[in-house]
Amino acid sequence: MARTLITVPPNPKKNTVIEIRALIQHPMETGLRPDVEGKLQPRNIIQRFECRFSSGGKSDVIFSAELFPAISANPYIAFNFRATQSGTLGFQWTGDNGFTQAETVSLVVV
Amino acid sequence: MVFIWLLPATFAAIGTEACAAEEAANKAGNKITDSRKSGYDFMSASTQALQNDDSQNPAMLWVKDGEALWGREAGKDKKSCASCHGAAPKSMRGVAARYPAIEKKTRRPINLQQRINLCQKDHQHAAPFAPETQEMLRIESYVGMQSRGLAITPPRDARLAAFTQKGKVQFEQRMGQLDLSCADCHDNHAGKKLGGATIPEAHPTAYPLYRLEWQSLGSVERRLRNCMSGVRAEPYPYGAPEFVELELYLAARAAGMKLETPGVRP
Amino acid sequence: MKTNQILLNTINFRRRQILAATVGMTCYVVIRPVFGAPATLDTAISEFARGTKVTFGTATAGKVKFDIAELIDNGNAVPISVSVDSPMTDADYVVAMAVFNEKNPQREVIKCRLSPSAGRAQVSTRIRLATSQKLTAIAEMNDGSFYAQTVEVVVTLAACIEE
Structure with a gap:
């Protein structure tokens, strides 16, 4: 389990x-x-990040x-989303050596 | 003539009694000009931005883990840090700002990591975290962050004076194949360039911090070890008395400066 | 005497082997293109655009805005932000955004897919830069057109390299 830090503005107004x-x-x-010892360390990266909105x-x-x-x-990714309705944001990171991490954050639109 | 003689005297006073003088001045409400600069002030705006905002600061990953550790039971009595200390934002406020401090039993100075280890051994009866391990950095950064924004305040403890003085001697002692002291760079050439990097004034204002060069969090002793290998000297082991003395002197030198923990540095 | 000679030869041979291995490895790192990956910044861009025309912005204007410090403290974590002038409506939006570099071991940095639900076409991340170089951010619009912006940055190298 990798530590994650997800920041979603609390209670955004509808359509912001x-x-x-x-x-x-x-x-x-x-x-x-x-x-x-001079040996190449094998690649170990996150290959994909995905965010879903479910409502x-x-x-x-x-x-x-x-x-x-x-x-x-410690990858940082910031992107935007128009908050039209409340729902759940699902975050998924997948990578080398079967790395996978999932988090959910609820979005409450006011 | 008198003026010329006064100058070195003034500098000597700043070196040894800056903290007391500044505290007195602050209490009296007269701001004395403080030209000291944190490493933060030498960074580019884009690196500063990483520290300014917790949602962007990678060090916060360690702090969050430290928060979980604070409440985790350990040892045979199944005690957590919280069992004794309660909520860290209240009980730990100001603690990091006053370390290193004298330990009662041994009457020797210890740093914050050593304090955490003593708690683990004496109160939790648990295996102590080894220095510089991820777990140690997590708990240290969590405790450290509770003093963010507070001034570095070395304890007013007469027993510290001799150790702080030893730290000062160390700071000025040339070492390694390059025959350089800490003071050579950080007192005499601070603000100038070493390669592409600006030499900072060596104030421990933000430890443990996320160094971009490390791609990780690290303690002030990791930084000191870096400098020592940089001048081709054999670094002391983590927790060595020499490091604690040096940390004491650095804290005295930076007294009154604000803690930024958890910081970001290039 | 003879034994010594043999021993010497063995040492020499091993030394050559090591030398050869070192030289081999250097080449491996330098020219190692990940199989099927673009070799230059230009080919990376034209492959992303599938050979169609890419409209580049000028230093002061353009559809794609690439925010990055011109002088970089440390190439291990360089904050970047790419935004595209787009209404992000179902009729007119950014489908994909990507960043490519000129001189890292691999041309690709990040490739993103967006949807009109983004509301604003802006992505920020932190990247590694091996040295001073050019970077290009490119955006694909839903009508199949491509826009890009190239920036040039100076990466200062740390004087005290980590143990």
């Missing part, structure tokens, strides 16, 4: 555009760095990103 920020603990090892039995991917080794350790 909010910025959603997602930070996750991960080394994002490039696969290009030698270790202390009233409907679920859509609202944002997704393919990450490469040039993304910094």
